[in-house]
Amino acid sequence: MRNQLRVGGLSILPLVLALAGSGYAQNQAGFTPGSSAPATTSSATSHREDYDPLLDLPRLPQNRVTLVGGTVKSLDEVMNRMVVQPFGSKQKIKIAFDTRTRFFRDGKPITLRDVQQAQRVYVDTMLNGEKVFAKTIWIQTSAENGVGHGQITAIDLEHNTLTVRDELSEQPIKLQITPATVVRKADQPAALSDLAEGALVGLSFSPQRELREIILLASPGSSFTFAGRVTYLDISRKLIAIDNRSDGKNYDISVEAVADSILRQLREGMNVSVSAIFDGNRYAARKVDFAGGTSGQAQDQ
Numbered sequence: 001m002r003n004q005l006r007v008g009g010l011s012i013l014p015l016v017l018a019l020a021g022s023g024y025a026q027n028q029a030g031f032t033p034g035s036s037a038p039a040t041t042s043s044a045t046s047h048r049e050d051y052d053p054l055l056d057l058p059r060l061p062q063n064r065v066t067l068v069g070g071t072v073k074s075l076d077e078v079m080n081r082m083v084v085q086p087f088g089s090k091q092k093i094k095i096a097f098d099t100r101t102r103f104f105r106d107g108k109p110i111t112l113r114d115v116q117q118a119q120r121v122y123v124d125t126m127l128n129g130e131k132v133f134a135k136t137i138w139i140q141t142s143a144e145n146g147v148g149h150g151q152i153t154a155i156d157l158e159h160n161t162l163t164v165r166d167e168l169s170e171q172p173i174k175l176q177i178t179p180a181t182v183v184r185k186a187d188q189p190a191a192l193s194d195l196a197e198g199a200l201v202g203l204s205f206s207p208q209r210e211l212r213e214i215i216l217l218a219s220p221g222s223s224f225t226f227a228g229r230v231t232y233l234d235i236s237r238k239l240i241a242i243d244n245r246s247d248g249k250n251y252d253i254s255v256e257a258v259a260d261s262i263l264r265q266l267r268e269g270m271n272v273s274v275s276a277i278f279d280g281n282r283y284a285a286r287k288v289d290f291a292g293g294t295s296g297q298a299q300d301q
Contacts, residue, residue, distance in 0.1 A: 060100060063126045064231055064243070064250050065135060068093065072119045077112060082134075084123065095123060097134040105139040115139065146205040149217070152197055162211065164201065175203065176210045185216040196220065198280035220280035226251055227273040235263055240285075242274060253283045262288055 070086040070093075085092045103110045115121065115137060124136040150164040153172055160177040183190045194216055195201070202215035218224070231250060232241035238256040243249075253276055255263060266272070266288075275287040 060126070060128060060133070060135065063128070064241075065124045065126050067122060068095075068125050069122045070120070072115065072117050072121055075115060075117050082115075084121065093132060095125060095134050096128070096131045097137070101134045102136045103139075104136065106141055110139070146207070146209070147203070149200070149202045152195060152199045152201060154197060155192075155195055157192060162195070162214070164203065174209070175205055176208075178210050181211045182213045183216065184213065190216055194219075200278070218278040220278060222278045224276050224278065224283065225273060226253065226276065226283075228271065230266060230268050230270045230272060233266055233268050235266075238263070240266065240274075242272070251283060253285050255285045255288070258285050258288055265290065 068084060068086055070084040070089075072082055073085050073092055074083040076082065080098050081094060081096045083092050083094055097112070101112075103112060103114065105114060119139060122138040122140070123134045124138075125132050126135055127133070148164075148166065150166045150173075152162065153165050154163040155161075156163075157177075161174055162177055163172050163174045165172050177192065181192075183192055183194065185194060195214065196219055198220045199216060200218040202213075202217055203211065204213045205211045226242045226244045228243040228245040230240055231243045232239070232252070234240075238254060238258075239252060240255055241250055241252050244251055253274055255266075255274075271291040273289040274285050275289075276283040276285045278284075
């Protein structure tokens with residue numbers, strides 16, 4: 001499940017586990033960008049009561065937001081743009097900003113002057129026309145807590161360690177399980193035995209990388225239903241994105257197993273319900289239902 005921002009062939013892999021609502025940060029420990037700032041990532045001018053359509057910049061489109069974490073490689077305050085190299089990637093991405101962009105350090109508002117070259121930043125990005133635009137830029141300097149999410153690559157109960165691949169940098173991080181570690185599945189208590197390689201998890205841990213809480217989000221073979229508007233459609237790659245109404249998050253879903261006759265009916269903006277299975281790598285659709293009642297089952301393999 002990946003919200004992918006596609007820029008010139010570069011796929012940035014950001015907040016994948018939307019149910020966790022956070023991403024890894026400092027030293028590839030975790031960081032919740034909006035933890036101490038306003039919950040919304042809408043720009044300040046978007047909802048200003050004194051907004052003047054003649055003097056102010058136009059409102060930003062309601063495109064989906066993607067979190068990109070990386071290092072500032074260059075900053076041009078004259079042209080209002082920066083170059084960020086995402087964590088774990090050799091490629092770089094150009095990001096535009098303007099007076100609609102908000103800046104935060106450790107949850108407190110700052111200005112563009114506080115952003116410097118070589119700084120580690122997290123950027124809420126969106127497509128504004130053909131440009132990648134920064135709605136919010138976060139700088140995190142404290143490391144009091146780690147809050148993040150990823151996919152389990154190894155679990156060693158003999159040595160009480162859990163290795164998780166972080167979705168921002170795709171680098172593994174090894175965390176320590178302690179007697180105080182709490183395991184949950186949704187709102188229900190769970191056990192360490194419920195965890196398995198390939199599972200998607202939300203995590204909170206100390207600066208010493210001792211796990212405080214593990215939230216099991218999806219295990220390989222788990223079934224899910226996503227219902228909402230189609231926000232992205234790529235028939236050639238057999239991939240769609242759904243703005244899921246139940247949690248307000250955007251999910252990428254593979255539709256390789258769905259009949260071509262059904263795929264040809266899909267359109268961006270259409271409301272659908274998709275039954276899918278998490279196979280350990282992605283959400284794979286097994287059935288697509290349209291708002292009008294038409295449905296399509298997975299093809300026989």
